[in-house]
Amino acid sequence: MTQQAILLVLLPLIAAFTLTPLRRCNPVIARVAGPAVVVSQVMLAITLLLHIAQLGPEAVGFGGFSIPLGIAFHLDLVGMSLVALAGVTLLLLWPWTVESDSAEPSLYLLLLAGASGIALSADLFNLYVFFEVVAVASYGLVAAPNSGIQLYASIRLLLFSAAGSALALLGIGLIYNLGGSLSLAHLGQVAAQDATLFSSVEGLSAFTLILIGLGVKAELFPANHWVPEVYGLSRPRVSGLLAGLVSKLALLILLRLLWQLYTGTGAEVILLVTGLVTLLLGELAAFRATRLREMLAFSSIGQLGLLAVAFSMGNEAGVAAGLLLALNHLLIKPALFLYAHNWRAPITALGGQAWSTPLASALFVLMVLSLMGIPPLPGFWGKYLLLKGVLTAPTLGMGWVVALILFTTLVEMIYFMRLLTRLYAEKSVQPIPPLSRRHYAPVALLGAGLIALTLGMGHVSTHLEQGAAQLLDRSGYRDRLIPASLRHPVNHFQTHLQGTARQGGHP
Amino acid sequence: MTPDLLSHLFSIASAALVAIGLFMLVRSHYLLRALLGLTLMEAGVNLFLVSVGYREGAAPPIAIDGQLPAVMVDPIPQALILTAIVIGVGVLGLALALALRLHQSEGTLWLPRLRRRAQSACSKEDAA
Numbered sequence: 001m002t003q004q005a006i007l008l009v010l011l012p013l014i015a016a017f018t019l020t021p022l023r024r025c026n027p028v029i030a031r032v033a034g035p036a037v038v039v040s041q042v043m044l045a046i047t048l049l050l051h052i053a054q055l056g057p058e059a060v061g062f063g064g065f066s067i068p069l070g071i072a073f074h075l076d077l078v079g080m081s082l083v084a085l086a087g088v089t090l091l092l093l094w095p096w097t098v099e100s101d102s103a104e105p106s107l108y109l110l111l112l113a114g115a116s117g118i119a120l121s122a123d124l125f126n127l128y129v130f131f132e133v134v135a136v137a138s139y140g141l142v143a144a145p146n147s148g149i150q151l152y153a154s155i156r157l158l159l160f161s162a163a164g165s166a167l168a169l170l171g172i173g174l175i176y177n178l179g180g181s182l183s184l185a186h187l188g189q190v191a192a193q194d195a196t197l198f199s200s201v202e203g204l205s206a207f208t209l210i211l212i213g214l215g216v217k218a219e220l221f222p223a224n225h226w227v228p229e230v231y232g233l234s235r236p237r238v239s240g241l242l243a244g245l246v247s248k249l250a251l252l253i254l255l256r257l258l259w260q261l262y263t264g265t266g267a268e269v270i271l272l273v274t275g276l277v278t279l280l281l282g283e284l285a286a287f288r289a290t291r292l293r294e295m296l297a298f299s300s301i302g303q304l305g306l307l308a309v310a311f312s313m314g315n316e317a318g319v320a321a322g323l324l325l326a327l328n329h330l331l332i333k334p335a336l337f338l339y340a341h342n343w344r345a346p347i348t349a350l351g352g353q354a355w356s357t358p359l360a361s362a363l364f365v366l367m368v369l370s371l372m373g374i375p376p377l378p379g380f381w382g383k384y385l386l387l388k389g390v391l392t393a394p395t396l397g398m399g400w401v402v403a404l405i406l407f408t409t410l411v412e413m414i415y416f417m418r419l420l421t422r423l424y425a426e427k428s429v430q431p432i433p434p435l436s437r438r439h440y441a442p443v444a445l446l447g448a449g450l451i452a453l454t455l456g457m458g459h460v461s462t463h464l465e466q467g468a469a470q471l472l473d474r475s476g477y478r479d480r481l482i483p484a485s486l487r488h489p490v491n492h493f494q495t496h497l498q499g500t501a502r503q504g505g506h507p
Numbered sequence: 508m509t510p511d512l513l514s515h516l517f518s519i520a521s522a523a524l525v526a527i528g529l530f531m532l533v534r535s536h537y538l539l540r541a542l543l544g545l546t547l548m549e550a551g552v553n554l555f556l557v558s559v560g561y562r563e564g565a566a567p568p569i570a571i572d573g574q575l576p577a578v579m580v581d582p583i584p585q586a587l588i589l590t591a592i593v594i595g596v597g598v599l600g601l602a603l604a605l606a607l608r609l610h611q612s613e614g615t616l617w618l619p620r621l622r623r624r625a626q627s628a629c630s631k632e633d634a635a
Binding site: 158163182 | 525528529532538541542545548549551552555556559583584587590591594597598601602605606608609612613621622624625628629
C-alpha cells in the first residue's frame with residue numbers, strides 16, 4: 001500500500017514530459033491530461049494520508065533495496081498533507097486559459113513532482129535534488145509569458161536561487177564530512193551519540209549555509225531581495241504559488257534538518273534570530289509600501305519570518321502554531337495576489353473600490369483579517385498558539401520575542417486597516433472590478449477553504465498537534481528508518497563512520 | 508606535502524572559489540559575468556565535495572574483475588558531484604537560453620538598465 005508513495009513523484013514527473021509530445025498528437029487529450037494527473041495525485045495522497053492517520057507514520061524503501069540501503073521515503077502527517085495541499089493549490093491556480101502550445105501545464109506538474117519529493121524524502125541529497133526540480137519549474141513559470149520584463153524577473157530569481165542552492169550544497173557537503181552519512185535518520189543517530197559534533201563551528205556553519213541557501217525560496221533574510229521585484233513583475237497566480245507553496249517547502253526542509261540533527265546545538269537561535277529580523281524588516285517594508293502588490297510581497301516576507309520563529313521554538317505548541325500559520329498563509333496569499341492583479345493602482349487611488357463589488361470585497365476583508373490575526377479566524381489561533389509556544393519554550397522566557405511579535409502584529413494591523421478604510425471610503429467615480437472573470441472561482445474556493453478551516457478549528461487543531469508531535473519525534477523517526485540490527489552502539493554503520501572520521505578533512 | 512595540509516589546501520581553494528564566484532554574482536552589472544560567477548561558485552562547491560571523499564593513497568572506487576580495491580576513496584561524494592554537475596549544467600543552459608531571449612526582446616544584458624525598464628514597466632501598467 002505505502003509502496004505506492006513513489007507514484008506521488010513518478011506520476012507527475014512522467015506526465016510533465018509526456019505532455020509535450022501528447023500535445024502534438026492530440027491537443028484535446030493533452031489539455032485534460034494535466035489536471036487529471038493532479039486529481040489522481042491528490043486522491044492517492046488523501047488515501048495514503050488516511051492510512052497514516054490510522055496506522056502512524058511509515059518509512060518505505062524503493063527499488064528492491066531494503067531500508068537503510070537505497071532511497072527511502074518517510075510518510076508522516078505533515079509531509080503527506082503538504083503533498084495533498086500542493087496538488088489542490090496547483091489545481092485551483094491551474095492555467096486553464098493559456099494557449100495549447102504553452103509549456104505551463106508541464107511546469108505545474110514538474111513543480112508538483114518536486115513538492116512531493118521534498119515532503120517525503122528522508123535524505124539530504126534527495127531533498128537537494130527535488131528542491132532543484134522545484135526551483136527550475138519556478139524559473140520557467142515566471143518566464144512563461146516570454147515578454148522581456150518577465151524574462152528579467154526569471155533571471156533575477158535564477159541568479160539568487162542558484163547561488164543559494166550552491167551554498168546549500170556546500171552545507172550538505174560539510175554535514176557529510178562531519179556525520180559520514182546523508183540520511184537524516186543516520187545523522188540524527190550520530191548527533192545523539194556525540195552531542196558536540198553538530199554544535200561545532202563546522203556544524204553550525206553548515207546549518208547557516210543551508211539556512212541562507214534555502215532562505216532564498218523561504219524568503220528569509222538576507223536572501224530575499226528578489227521577492228518584491230519578482231512578485232511585482234510575474235503574473236498573480238505565479239506569485240501566489242511562489243509565496244504560498246514553494247516557500248513552505250523550503251521551510252519544511254529546514255524544520256526537518258533542525259529537529260533531526262541540530263536539537264540543542266544553538267541552531268535554533270540562528271533560525272530564531274533570522275526569523276525575527278525577517279519578520280521585522282518585512283512588516284516595516286510593507287508599512288511603507290504604496291501599492292497592494294508590493295504590500296503583499298513584503299507582508300509575505302513578514303509572515304515567513306513569523307513561521308521561522310514558530311518553527312525554532314522546538315515545542316509542540318510552537319511547531320503546531322507554525323503549521324497553522326503556514327496553512328493560513330497558503331490559503332490566503334494566492335487569493336490576495338489574484339485580487340492585487342486588478343487593484344494594481346497605487347493604494348491612494350483605490351478609494352471606495354470595495355462598494356462596486358460588495359461580496360468579493362467582503363471576502364477580501366475576511367482574508368486580510370485572518371492574516372492580521374483577528375479572532376475567531378485561523379490567523380488568530382496561529383498567533384495565539386505561537387505566543388503560548390514562546391512562553392513555554394525550553395530556553396528562557398523570551399519576553400523580547402513576544403514583544404517583537406506583538407509589535408509587528410500592530411504594524412501589520414495599521415497598514416492593513418489603512419488599506420481597508422481606503423477601500424471602503426466614499427463611493428468612487430470609476431469602479432474597477434476587483435477580480436477578472438477567470439479569477440473568481442479560485443478566490444471563492446480559497447475563501448471557502450478559509451471559512452471551513454475557521455469552523456473546523458477544533459478538529460484541525462488536534463491533527464496539527466499530532467503532526468507537530470510527529471515532526472519532533474526524533475527516536476520514532478530513527479526507529480522507522482534504521483533497522484533494529486543497526487541500532488546498537490557498535491555496528492557496521494559505526495565502523496564505517498569511524499573510517500570516514502579517520503580519513504580527516506576536518507581538524 | 509602531508510595529507511592534512513593537502514585537505515586544508517582543498518578546503519581553502521574551494522572556499523576561495525565560492526567567495527570569488529559569489530562576489531562576481533552579486534557585484535556584476537553584466538548578466539553573463541554574473542553567470543560566470545555562478546559557475547565559479549559551483550566549481551568551488553564541487554571541489555570541496557571531491558576533497559571530502561579523498562583518502563591518501565587510495566584507489567578509485569571501481570571494481571575490476573569483481574575485485575574491490577583494498578583502500579579506495581569514498582564513492583558517495585563522487586556520485587553527488589556527478590549529480591551536482593548535471594544540475595549545474597542544466598541550470599546554466601536554462602539561464603543562457605533565458606538570457607538569449609532577453610537580449611532578443613530588450614536588446615541588452617546590462618542589469619541596471621533592465622531593472623530601470625522593469626520598474627518603469629510596472630508603473631506604466633499601473634497608469635493604464
